[in-house]
Amino acid sequence: MSGDEPCGAVAFPCAAGAVPANRGIGIRIPSTQASESAWEAGHRAARVPALVGGIVVICTASITVTVPAFASVGTGAVTAVLLGTPAWAVIRAHQAASRFTR
Structure with missing residues (x-):
């Protein structure tokens, strides 16, 4: 993620296949960009952190x-969630996408 888009607003459409792998939006790390399957798996895994972060912030x-x-x-809590949720989402995305790149 580039940091300029809300985590949940990107994770859900990408996980559903509505946003194909690209270099503009989404969790753009080597493991998620390895294939379309890795892209979708990574974003599916990122849905949980995105949802939890959104609920906590609201x-x-x-x-x-x-x-x-x-x-x-x-x-302080909102700041911690806004900093921690994207990191958690990227870690989960990498773990899930890596299963498709081995």
Whole structure:
């Protein structure tokens, strides 16, 4: 991922085969670009981190808006999720895609 697109907004269409392997969007690492099967497998594996990250960010943001005292903790939690979720997604994608490149 280049960091300029939301993880879930890319992982789900790529996993469904709606976005073929390319050099523009998606998890673009050598293992996912080895074949179309590796591309789809990698993005299927990235769906879980994308979904979990999205849910955590939405819940944390909602709590932060309704409970102002939670703002500093909420901001830290959202930052951690926004940094950690893409890393988790790339690791999962690499592991799944590597099964197709051996």
